[in-house]
Amino acid sequence: MCSQAAENEMESRMKPDGEKTEPPGYQRVVLKNASPHHYLKVRLLLEDESTRVSAVELKRFIISCLRGLHGEVGAALEVDVLKYDEETLSALLRVHSRGLVKLWSSLTLQGSYQNQACAFRVLQRDAAYSRSRSRS
Amino acid sequence: MAVFMDLNVLFSADRKRMQSLIETAAHLGFSTVAINYVFEPTAKKKQEVPSPMPINELIGQLPVVQGRSRPIRVLNRLTVVMSEASHFRPNATEYRAFDLLAVQPTTEKLFHTTCMLCDVDIICISVTEKLPFFFKRAPINGAIDRGVVFELSYASALRDTTMRCYTIANSVCLMESCKGKNIILSSAAEKALELRGPYDITNLGVLFGLSDADSKEAVSSTCRAVLLHAETRKTASGIVYTMKSQQEVLEDSAGSEAPESQKRPKTPGEWGFGRGRTHS
Numbered sequence: 001m002c003s004q005a006a007e008n009e010m011e012s013r014m015k016p017d018g019e020k021t022e023p024p025g026y027q028r029v030v031l032k033n034a035s036p037h038h039y040l041k042v043r044l045l046l047e048d049e050s051t052r053v054s055a056v057e058l059k060r061f062i063i064s065c066l067r068g069l070h071g072e073v074g075a076a077l078e079v080d081v082l083k084y085d086e087e088t089l090s091a092l093l094r095v096h097s098r099g100l101v102k103l104w105s106s107l108t109l110q111g112s113y114q115n116q117a118c119a120f121r122v123l124q125r126d127a128a129y130s131r132s133r134s135r136s
Numbered sequence: 137m138a139v140f141m142d143l144n145v146l147f148s149a150d151r152k153r154m155q156s157l158i159e160t161a162a163h164l165g166f167s168t169v170a171i172n173y174v175f176e177p178t179a180k181k182k183q184e185v186p187s188p189m190p191i192n193e194l195i196g197q198l199p200v201v202q203g204r205s206r207p208i209r210v211l212n213r214l215t216v217v218m219s220e221a222s223h224f225r226p227n228a229t230e231y232r233a234f235d236l237l238a239v240q241p242t243t244e245k246l247f248h249t250t251c252m253l254c255d256v257d258i259i260c261i262s263v264t265e266k267l268p269f270f271f272k273r274a275p276i277n278g279a280i281d282r283g284v285v286f287e288l289s290y291a292s293a294l295r296d297t298t299m300r301c302y303t304i305a306n307s308v309c310l311m312e313s314c315k316g317k318n319i320i321l322s323s324a325a326e327k328a329l330e331l332r333g334p335y336d337i338t339n340l341g342v343l344f345g346l347s348d349a350d351s352k353e354a355v356s357s358t359c360r361a362v363l364l365h366a367e368t369r370k371t372a373s374g375i376v377y378t379m380k381s382q383q384e385v386l387e388d389s390a391g392s393e394a395p396e397s398q399k400r401p402k403t404p405g406e407w408g409f410g411r412g413r414t415h416s
Binding site: 045047068104105107109110111112117118121122125 | 164290293294295297300327329330331332333335336337339340342343
């Protein structure tokens with residue numbers, strides 16, 4: 001996919017020559033056209049903090065959130081979990097810009113995960129992948 | 137910069153829970169929260185209006201708002217659930233202790249009177265049941281002209297899917313008449329996990345039928361307008377207000393409370409000339 005290639009390119013630009021340089025505080029990204037994807041950095045908060053959630057379970061939970069609020073149309077949205085950290089339960093999601101409101105609202109309105117209270121905290125929302133990366 | 141507010145956090149006697157609620161709100165970026173005391177009068181027996189607990193007694197140290205480096209502001213708010221016209225007493229002294237005054241009318245007739253006549257700041261729209269009446273244009277326009285706002289809360293939508301249906305249906309129904317003006321979105325949260333961040337709520341507003349700009353206003357500038365409106369209720373249109381001078385407080389500390397009618401001057405010494413604020 002072309003967008004995947006663009007991401008890889010950006011990633012390589014971030015780390016020149018494999019050397020660990022301090023990333024700049026900000027980076028200016030100019031988008032000529034509206035960006036096709038939006039990136040959401042989310043963290044799942046659970047009532048019982050010892051619960052383990054694997055990446056597959058998270059993806060399934062996100063799809064069930066979408067199905068719960070928007071039905072089949074919501075479940076058909078293409079959502080990708082690009083990165084996931086099991087320790088902190090934080091993930092980086094990619095979604096088509098058209099589906100951003102649907103995904104975000106279904107994450108917001110989800111109040112329980114396996115019969116325990118939960119909350120998705122959206123830490124960051126961006127149209128450019130590199131910016132969501134660099135500020136982490 | 138927009139300042140975000142959540143004007144409805146349910147009161148509970150559990151101090152620990154209140155503390156975690158307010159800390160979470162500050163962490164999410166809300167610079168003002170209002171603790172809501174719900175008062176539901178019943179026909180059978182006379183009930184006492186709850187009195188607000190002093191803020192410093194409830195939470196020791198106020199947490200710092202994320203990104204603003206100043207402590208969160210905590211207000212008190214009373215919600216009167218009205219099923220009869222007599223439940224709301226316009227000049228009750230018990231209401232004075234609260235910063236904000238809200239009513240939740242349950243019938244169409246009461247909705248009309250609260251919109252057109254009652255001196256309140258917020259009208260709550262029920263989100264836990266199917267709307268028992270249809271929103272008419274006349275009372276809603278009257279309320280908008282008077283600067284009264286309508287409140288939609290989202291915490292019940294997190295608990296149950298049926299409630300979620302009602303929340304969305306009622307809010308879309310309301311948007312048809314008021315066109316996104318004078319709406320506030322608040323949480324009505326009991327637990328810290330039921331709170332959501334201000335940008336999440338802005339996005340939720342889009343789902344409720346608001347436009348992008350209106351839904352951002354629903355958590356920021358409309359809330360500020362409510363606070364200013366509440367101030368005008370206590371003062372003479374926000375321009376002139378009365379306050380006790382320090383000496384008098386010392387002299388009759390055992391005496392009476394605040395002056396009966398704040399609009400009537402008693403002695404010239406009691407007048408303070410206001411901060412020049414007019415309500416928006």
